[in-house]
Amino acid sequence: MTSTIDLNMVNAYIPGQADVGAETAATISRRDRLLGPAYRLMYERPLHIVKGEGAWLIDSEGRRFLDIYNNVTSLGHCHPRVVEAICRQVATLATNTRYLHDTILELAERLLATVPETELAHLMLTCTGSEANDLAYRMAKVRTGETGIIVTETAYHGFTDAVSQFSPSLGVSVDLGAHVRLVPAPSAYHADGADLADRFTRDVEAAIADLKRHGIKPAMLIVDTVFTSDGVLPGPSGFLAGAVAAIHKAGGLFVADEVQPGFGRTGEHMWGFQRHRLTPDIVTMGKPMGNGQPIAGLLVTNDAVARFGRDSRYFNTFAGNTVSCAAAVAVLDTIEQEKLIAHAATIGDQLRDGIAALADRHEAIGDVRGVGMFVGVELVSNRETREPDRATTSRVVNILRDKGILLSACAKGHNVLKIRPPLVLSSEQVDMVVQGIDEALAEAMSAGAD
Amino acid sequence: MTSTIDLNMVNAYIPGQADVGAETAATISRRDRLLGPAYRLMYERPLHIVKGEGAWLIDSEGRRFLDIYNNVTSLGHCHPRVVEAICRQVATLATNTRYLHDTILELAERLLATVPETELAHLMLTCTGSEANDLAYRMAKVRTGETGIIVTETAYHGFTDAVSQFSPSLGVSVDLGAHVRLVPAPSAYHADGADLADRFTRDVEAAIADLKRHGIKPAMLIVDTVFTSDGVLPGPSGFLAGAVAAIHKAGGLFVADEVQPGFGRTGEHMWGFQRHRLTPDIVTMGKPMGNGQPIAGLLVTNDAVARFGRDSRYFNTFAGNTVSCAAAVAVLDTIEQEKLIAHAATIGDQLRDGIAALADRHEAIGDVRGVGMFVGVELVSNRETREPDRATTSRVVNILRDKGILLSACAKGHNVLKIRPPLVLSSEQVDMVVQGIDEALAEAMSAGAD
Incomplete structure (x- = not known):
């Protein structure tokens, strides 16, 4: 198994950092052996995906994840x-x-x-x-x-x-x-x-x-x-x-x-x-x-x-x-x-507004920006100095993964949540995302304060 | 329409060289307009293909072409x-x-x-x-x-x-x-x-x-x-x-x-x-x-x-x-x-031997070589000096296209027939290819002698 710690890639899986379970560990080890050291996985605990439908990815244990990171299957999985x-x-x-x-x-x-x-x-x-x-x-x-x-x-x-x-x-x-x-x-x-x-x-x-x-x-x-x-x-x-x-x-x-x-x-x-x-x-x-x-x-x-x-x-x-x-x-x-450009505008606004409203109770939210179905949420350790908070960003990404919501991060400081859902995301799914980010930020800050 | 004469690409379509018919000319013109000047077509009279099955490609008029050039669909089209x-x-x-x-x-x-x-x-x-x-x-x-x-x-x-x-x-x-x-x-x-x-x-x-x-x-x-x-x-x-x-x-x-x-x-x-x-x-x-x-x-x-x-x-x-x-x-x-490696050996031998036997009556065949389902036929204007015969090679390729057999050419001298059929080619199809090359060489030499 590779022991590389990847300081360059945002949200890379780092071996040994979290308990991934015996079955996942075995699959990762097999993969490292077969695909070699240049490949990376995402999340502290990588996902083993077997099926996609609409905005959802489903893992080998039948667990469903709302995929708001995938701008490839932009019409939803398996349209x-x-x-x-x-x-x-x-x-x-x-x-x-x-x-x-x-x-x-x-x-x-x-x-x-x-x-x-x-x-x-x-x-x-x-x-x-x-x-x-x-x-x-x-x-x-x-x-x-x-x-x-x-x-x-x-x-x-x-x-x-x-x-x-x-x-x-x-x-x-x-x-x-x-x-x-x-x-x-x-x-x-x-x-x-x-x-x-x-x-x-x-x-x-x-x-x-x-x-x-x-x-x-x-x-x-x-x-x-x-x-x-x-x-x-x-x-x-x-x-x-x-x-x-x-x-x-x-x-x-x-x-x-x-x-x-x-x-x-x-x-x-x-x-x-x-x-x-x-x-x-x-x-x-x-x-x-x-x-x-x-x-x-x-x-x-x-x-x-x-x-x-x-x-x-x-x-x-x-x-x-x-x-x-x-x-x-x-x-x-x-x-x-499906009039997806207009849909991206409407739902994108709802998503951005919903996240922006969380800034009232989460000091870590420095900026919420984007256009249409592309949203960036910049997390900072200090709103005055706008100091990037990479650690909180990583925690939020991984807490959300555990809650069943998939996104990632970007930017020079690795401190911007990168959200690019399928264009077919529904209003109800936006509510799930906003609530998930709300809870994840609360958990991340409380974990960070430990 | 592009007027480029491509001296570098073997078997490129060259506008104006042959009468392609009004419908094909219109499609080529539309294509030049939409895809621009960097794209090339093959053959003096390009093919408009709509369907593939096994070793066959079928054009918009229902004409069938034996495709012995395509090492992409190596198992046959639409396996x-x-x-x-x-x-x-x-x-x-x-x-x-x-x-x-x-x-x-x-x-x-x-x-x-x-x-x-x-x-x-x-x-x-x-x-x-x-x-x-x-x-x-x-x-x-x-x-x-x-x-x-x-x-x-x-x-x-x-x-x-x-x-x-x-x-x-x-x-x-x-x-x-x-x-x-x-x-x-x-x-x-x-x-x-x-x-x-x-x-x-x-x-x-x-x-x-x-x-x-x-x-x-x-x-x-x-x-x-x-x-x-x-x-x-x-x-x-x-x-x-x-x-x-x-x-x-x-x-x-x-x-x-x-x-x-x-x-x-x-x-x-x-x-x-x-x-x-x-x-x-x-x-x-x-x-x-x-x-x-x-x-x-x-x-x-x-x-x-x-x-x-x-x-x-x-x-x-x-x-x-x-x-x-x-x-x-x-x-x-x-x-x-389908045991295709063994099949490629057997059928490849039949193909190479069949073409090699044509050398007795076609002076242009300088060399027939290859391995398995990959055959090269080098055409020369003089067997002693081994002078490349690019013109005959081009004629043979285009005569074969008109006979319903698709192959192309390669090499520095543009004088080697490049034959790479699907691995599923049958013995009967080999006979068609050998007969086609025999006829095409005869026609090409007689045209060249005009």
């Missing part, structure tokens, strides 16, 4: 429409993009119709968000002839060799590229009243200047448009415009990483960047795109892809396969027919 | 066992590796049982072969502290930013890394009687020396163990041992890229490297692993992964998901229960 689409297509044809096929074209038309006001003109498909960001970087390099990259200080964009070099949230043991610059996350809570837009623009300009001082010009600024791993920081509508203008002025592209906020999660639009009234050169997407089926992709302007397309053909055996495309079309159908 | 496994699992649970789940452990046990004689100890999962090779390189860098890479001159290992830099078959417009060295493909046909093992070993040693002369030490030698894109060059059993010893002596890892030869295609073993009685430090796999479902992965020694595992946790949202793992287990079941 019948997606299951049906996959089963129909997998029994008919599973093949690649070197043949003509209608479903990929339907998917492209549908996705491009979500951005009619922009110059985004083409869909390209990958299997993972990491591949999408990796391909975005390849295209940005070809388009600009440059290599520099600007990201936020706790950004996560993926795990390929290139992308891990601009994913600082992987921790200090994973080297950043010499061509990568970090800018502070745009946190209103920690801005001391400064104008967030001005500050972020200046930070990006300074990063561009620093790259240039080292003989490197920028290929791209890439941001998750709700800054998930930085602590869920949607920020005011429009505040990104200055930074985007700055990167464009310096000759670089702006890449909107919509892997987390995309597909209606913000409750306002299909994509997070649409809050900012700007056109990215490239939009990357992933997680909820197939409600669990591996599919991800990019929307690109003609300008961003033209030279890459001419010189460097793109083929990915599994990407754009007929089955994954059928799943993605079913996801779009469901978002539309 | 009922895999369809059933996917449909059962997708309706039950589709989730990730941060929870405990039994199927991924079963998959790991089954795959590790295929290499009992080696030190390969752990399975890691990705979604694509490119991701597997990208992760192999990340681990090789961490393990060795070095960056150098040696590959063959027309190798293809994938499309990520890092992997495209060591995939010379992508063409001259995609830059190789400064840390990458190419060695000649180990072709017995072009060896002029030289010892293939000695020559390949010396070439790898020279590449190591050249890297060192430039201040770079090798992290890895990576080869497709049947050298697919180099022209299908399985070579004599054991000939790789010297090159592997050389890279180990220089401190680098040996990575066996089994994306093409893996899962029994060689008709001898589960993996291509097993022909050579050696243990890779890392084995990468992909294409046929889920019979079309996106899943790929790596087998790694404890030594190769230990430090990476400690410092750089690995998580990939979709990789190792329960549905893809269920598909992969069904693939292993099917290979075993």
Whole structure:
């Protein structure tokens, strides 16, 4: 069994920290032996899941957990429409993009119709968000002839060799590229009243200047448009415009990483960047795109892809396969027919308001923020100094797990509860979540005071 | 519509070269508009496929094509066992590796049982072969502290930013890394009687020396163990041992890229490297692993992964998901229960012998080679000089397509027919293929003589 203590990963299982029971211990040991030392589990006492339905995950003992952390199965686990689409297509044809096929074209038309006001003109498909960001970087390099990259200080964009070099949230043991610059996350809570837009623009300009001082010009600024791993920081509508203008002025592209906020999660639009009234050169997407089926992709302007397309053909055996495309079309159908964007707004407000109201009796709640079905709850040991309270955050996450509610944490200080329920979460389920957080905070503080 | 003429990609559709008919032209035009300029189609007249069954693909007009090019759906299109496994699992649970789940452990046990004689100890999962090779390189860098890479001159290992830099078959417009060295493909046909093992070993040693002369030490030698894109060059059993010893002596890892030869295609073993009685430090796999479902992965020694595992946790949202793992287990079941490795040997021999017999009446056939269900047919304009005949090869591929048989070409000279049928190909289907190639060669030569 690995004895690694992972100081970098939020909410990682740490062997020996809690009694997990004999059966779970045996499974973990078997897993360590079979999958090796690079894999991690979540929670002090990892879950052995056997079934999913709607917002629920069910473990091997039949216990039900409300899954408000999973923005992959964003329509709920095993959504019948997606299951049906996959089963129909997998029994008919599973093949690649070197043949003509209608479903990929339907998917492209549908996705491009979500951005009619922009110059985004083409869909390209990958299997993972990491591949999408990796391909975005390849295209940005070809388009600009440059290599520099600007990201936020706790950004996560993926795990390929290139992308891990601009994913600082992987921790200090994973080297950043010499061509990568970090800018502070745009946190209103920690801005001391400064104008967030001005500050972020200046930070990006300074990063561009620093790259240039080292003989490197920028290929791209890439941001998750709700800054998930930085602590869920949607920020005011429009505040990104200055930074985007700055990167464009310096000759670089702006890449909107919509892997987390995309597909209606913000409750306002299909994509997070649409809050900012700007056109990215490239939009990357992933997680909820197939409600669990591996599919991800990019929307690109003609300008961003033209030279890459001419010189460097793109083929990915599994990407754009007929089955994954059928799943993605079913996801779009469901978002539309179940009116999930509007639902995400309403239920998201209820969730945020409910948690915000807990601040009256829980001093640890420093900030409650978010947009739509994406909520961040920043826990602090002192509301004046806004000191991150990592220990309480970890306790709250694990107490909630024991109460049957699954979420996790994020941010540089590991002190922000990260809540991203399936878009189908009901009002009653919101009440369960709010009550659970209320009780967990009370228990965590009393445990912390021991 | 793109007007690119792709000189780098073998068997690419080139707009305007042939009359494709109004309906296909309209679909291609719609596709170019929606997917942009980086996508390519195959054949002079691209196929619009709507259904697959067994070894057959069926187009939108109901025409049936014998698919002997598809080593993804290696059990045949829409194999009922895999369809059933996917449909059962997708309706039950589709989730990730941060929870405990039994199927991924079963998959790991089954795959590790295929290499009992080696030190390969752990399975890691990705979604694509490119991701597997990208992760192999990340681990090789961490393990060795070095960056150098040696590959063959027309190798293809994938499309990520890092992997495209060591995939010379992508063409001259995609830059190789400064840390990458190419060695000649180990072709017995072009060896002029030289010892293939000695020559390949010396070439790898020279590449190591050249890297060192430039201040770079090798992290890895990576080869497709049947050298697919180099022209299908399985070579004599054991000939790789010297090159592997050389890279180990220089401190680098040996990575066996089994994306093409893996899962029994060689008709001898589960993996291509097993022909050579050696243990890779890392084995990468992909294409046929889920019979079309996106899943790929790596087998790694404890030594190769230990430090990476400690410092750089690995998580990939979709990789190792329960549905893809269920598909992969069904693939292993099917290979075993339908005795497909033995079948690949028998039918592969029949296929190779049948094509080899055609050499008596077709001067263009310079060499017929392969192992199991992987056959390369090298076409030359002169048997003495062994001059590659790219034009005839292209004609043969497209004539066969018109006859209802799908294959493609490969190698530096674009002059090797690449034949990799589903492992379930029948003896009667082999007869169809041999007869088709016979007729196509006759037509191609008569057209070429016009």
